[in-house]
Amino acid sequence: MRSVLSGKKVLLGVTGGIAAYKTTYIVRLLVKAGASVQVIMTPAARDFVTPLTLSTLSKNPVLSHFTNQEDENDTWNNHVELGLWADLMIIAPATANTMSKMESGAIDNLLLAIYCSATCPVYYAPAMDLDMYKHPSTQHNFDQLTSYGNLMIPAGDGELASGLSGKGRMAEPEEIIQFIEKDISSKLPLRGKKCLITAGPTYEAIDPVRFIGNHSSGKMGAAIAMELANQGAQVHLVMGPSAVLVHHPLVHRVDIRSAQEMYDEVHRVIQTVDVAIFSAAVADYRPLHPVGQKIKKKSDTLSIELVKNPDILASVGAMDKKPFLVGFALETENEMQHAFAKAEKKQTDLLVLNSMRDKGAGFGVDTNKITIIDKDKNISRFDTKPKTEVAKDIAYEIIKRIL
Ligand code: CTP
16 A cells, blocks of 8 residues: 655664664664655764665665765765755654754754754654753643644654663654654645546447447556645546556545546536546547447448537536536647637636647656646646656646535
C-alpha cells in the first residue's frame, strides 16, 4: 500500500541518547515508504550509532558539522538550504538537552541550526529517563515546543535503559512512522472529498470483433486520479479500455467499454461526488445496429449507420445540483474559440484545453500542454510537462476553487 511519505524529502535529526540505535529502523521504514532521507546527527549521537550505518541505510552521507573537514575543499553544509529542502523534519530521539535548546533557540550544532531554519512541519520523539521526563523544565519545554508548532510523538511507558520503568521510552520506529503518516493524511486538502474521473477511449461495437474507437491511452486521466488520491480524495475512476495500471488505495476503478456504459456508471454515482472530471475521449457516434455475428466481406463497400452517443459531460452540466465540473477539449484548430464555446455549452467550472497542434500534447505521449479556462473566462496557460506534473497543476486549480 502506497504511503503518504512516498516522494517526501525527510530530514532525520538524531541526538545523543541510547534510543539513537533505533533510528536505523526509522531510516529503513522511511526509505521503504519511498521517502528521501537526509540524516543529521549531533556530535553526541555518533557515540550511540555509527554514521556509516545511517548513511548506508539512507543512501546519503550523514551530516554532523557545519563544514565537511574530511573534504579537501572544506565545504560548508548550508543549514538554510537543508531546512528549505525538506518536506518534513523528524528529531528522534529528542533528548532533554536538545529539547531545551530547541525551546530557547540556542544553536551549538548543525542539527539545531537546521531546526531553526526549517519551515516544514517538525516532529520530535522525546526519549529520556523517568525522572528527567517528569522534571518541570522538561514538561515546560514540551508545552513551549508545542506552542511553536512542533508535533510531539509521545514517549511510551515501559522498561528504560537505566533499568527503571515508566514514561520516557522513545516511541517505537513503527509508531513514529504511523504517527507521521496519520498526521499527514489528516491534513491532506482533499481528505473527505469524493471525485469522479472518466478516462481513456470508448469502444463502440460494430460486430463481436470490431469496434469504433480512438487513440486515447487513458494516461492523463490515470495521472489525475493518482494525484487527487495523493491529495486525500476518494476517487471513482471510470475507465475505457486502457492498458494503464492505476494502483492507489483511494482509487476505485470501474472498467467500461462503450459511451453508454460510461454514461450509466457516471450517473449511478454523480450525486455522491464533490468533483467530476471528464478526461475521457468518448466516441461521439456508435453503430445504430451492431451486428450479432461477425460481418463477412461479401460486398465491395460497406455502410454503417451511426447514431449520436449521449454527451455525458453535457448531461451532468445540465443538472440542477451538480458537482464542481471539469471538462476537457481536444482541438486541432481555432482552439480558444472552440474551448470557450464548449465551456459554455457544457457548463463547466474549468475547461482543460489541449491542442493537437502543440508538440508533446494529446494522445499516447507522456507529456501534455494545457490551457485552463475557468467559469469567469480567466485563462491560465501552462508549459509542456510530464502528464504527472500536468495532473498536479489541474489538481491545484481545482483545490484552490473548491476549498
Ligand atoms: N464528452 C462526454 N461525452 C461525450 C463527448 C464528450 O462526456 N459523448 C466530454 C469529454 O470527456 C470532454 C468534453 O466532453 O471532457 C469535450 O469532448 P470533445 O470530444 O473535445 O468535444 P465534443 O463535445 O465531442 O465536440 P467535438 O467532437 O465536436 O469537438
